[in-house]
Amino acid sequence: MAERDDLSRGLWAVVRAMWSEIGPAGKAVLVALAMSAVVALVLGVAIPKQVERHLIDAEIRKLSRIVGAMADAGVIPTGPAQADELNALDEAVRLNLLGSDTVRVKVWLVDGTILYSDEPALVGAKYSLSEERIDAFNGINSVDIPNLSLRENEFERGFPPLRELYVPVADDSGSIEAVFEVYHLAEPIETTVGNIQQLVWASISVGIGSLAIFTASLILVYGRSIANRRRLAEKLFGELVRSQAEERTRIIGSLHDDIGQTLYRIHYGIEDLRSRVDADNPVAGELAHIGELVNEVDGSLRAELRSLQYGTGEELALGSALDELAEVTEMETNLSVSVHVETDCELSPPTRIALYRAAREAMTNVRKHSLATTVEVRVQRQGDQVRLQVLDDGVGIIDDEGLGLTTTRERLEAIGGGLKVKPDRRGGTQFSAWVPASECEVET
Template sequence: MSHARRVLLLNAALGLGIAWFCWAAAHVPWQDPDGQAGDRDGRGPRFGGPAGGGRGPDGPWTTTSVPWTAAPFLLLLALGVALRRARPRTAFVASVVGVGGFFATTSFFAPALLALALTVYPMAVALPVRRWAWLLALLVPAVLAAHHDEAYLGVLEPVVYAELVMALALAVAPVLLVLLRRSRREVERRERAEEVRRSAYEERLRVAREVHDVVGHSLSVVTMQAGVALHVLDKQDGAGVPAEVTAALEAIRRSSRDALAELRTTLGMFREAEPRSPVAGLARLDDLVAALGTAGRPVSVVRDDHGDGTPLPAAVDQAAFRIVQEALTNVVRHADGAGASVRVERRPDALVVEVADEGPGAVVAEGNGIRGMRERAAALGGEVEVVPGPRRGLVVRARLPLVGAEVTS
């Protein structure tokens, strides 16, 4: 038997138990102080069934007749309790109608309000307050139904207000319990989220320190050694040293210095609670190409703009620069002495960057560089492909969508 069916049967048994108790208790009223049974026109006790010991204030309990018209309302009450998990609002309305009808055919009987409390709780658990709070107004006519044959529905009698307070208290108590549990769960959720954020921040700081200590130190050493070599060559007036060597050392020093500055800028975002984007973008493409040219790697750049003249989205601008930078790095590493061409085409819906080299075109295993390019493009909904060139070499082509990206300021 499934869990839902077991819950339905248990609630049905609970609803029938409450209905039977109300039916049985309605036949056993207290005697009135004058010794007469407290029934109103044969409709049962005035203020509910027995409580306490075996005798009333002035005599034993007596029995009274309860009209069979009360039975359908008790069945409706039981049905509401049975459906309280599957149909919370329908179950509550059915219970209110059942309780009100039972009160109208007998009299006010406080234990019947237990059915209302049982149907309010799952309604408060499953639904937002705004979707069911207005249904609590039905409690008023349900209570007044017990006084339908009195003048002005009994609103002039203090006991009516006591009954209303009792009904509202039994209905509101489960609601307060649900709201308390929700508030506690929300506090726990926020504490867990804060703990996760704190752990992530501490991990970012640790990674930033490690990267800065290892890579930053190495770049500083490269910059210093290149500067020392240039200083020595300058003192010797470059005697016997080809001009290309001096240019290469100058490019090494400038590139390592720029890389160190960019590393510090990039790692700085890990120290922010809300990370900032690195500042590198296609505006630095000419500097990148110039550095490679100084090192003896000719690189040409072609720009083709079919856009609307607005600035590129920041994420796309930065990702495109990083992809070009990594592709040119692969050219330097795997295509000895080969030149390259960079093409940047802005379309209305996407930015396409293409880096083609003039190397032998050997297939390079997909390492961290190519994988990083793919991940940058995929994060923006784009793609990167690495294919052989039309004649020789390799072509790295990335397509980055422009729709929905944040525009750089």
């Protein structure tokens, strides 16, 4: 069971990674393909039913013309018929209706009497009118599957599957005098509809299959292109980070060795001069003031050196880098900062650094603009993304997006991520940044 669960999680991770890689255009194409498949399935069911309906309607129209011609010829009695009238009607029915797909004909009167049938035993029998026959006497053509359990249908029980069609006969005033009930074999229409259904499904299958292959090819090409561009962006960003790290190391060394040592010499030079001047001499006060300025410059320089040395979190895990950022922020401000990292997802160094720099930019904006007292930093994995949220309880977002946010957004988008800043529903500002989690290992 555990192995099956691990396999399911692994397959789901692969699917999520592929879904992330194909990009918005690929997702739109897949949705369109799914909608096309649904429409095709609906058409595959609807078209055969419509064909069947049209074939039956055509048969009813044909029967209506034949029955109308027989009525015009005066061969359909309007009441109890004499033998010669029945013979004339029988001759017309056998000539125009019976044969091929038609196996039985009954002519009903409004009182339920069978005026005529090609089965002599039914002629003159009287039965209750079914709903379909009542509808026919109301002028409605209809079709149904015969209920062979009824007594009036006992002579049709030996036939193959049938359909019964009802055709009303009207006089010159429009009153329905009789109803023809014509029994057709169901097989010819069913066979035709079945053949059409096979052709429709074959055409739909070929069309959807071709579209699926074409779509899969497009998605594969597009997905690979997106993945290649993302890998290139990560590579370039990684090289940029390394170059910045090298330049940062050089600057730290230069500041420490050149300016730092010079300040050190100035400081001790001032202290030496102060030791040679009487304490009540005005020059001593000036030297003390200059010494304080030198100490302030030295403190600022050391703070900048620490910022340069630990500012990127490049050598640290994301959680450790964020903890250090929170600690430095609390040391330098009155903010209370909490950090919650709720995922063990391992990101590549360029992606991890980009997310950390987004957190640092968010923290800088909080310090500059928010007037907040507390800040919450949270990292979570949500679907195919690793998402960073920085929430503060300050005065809300500023109207214009500065250069720092613009640069941060562009950096994240280059590796498939993004950034959004909006007011938090509890007050303050919600800063959200995300990167793709496709490179993460499956969490357990």
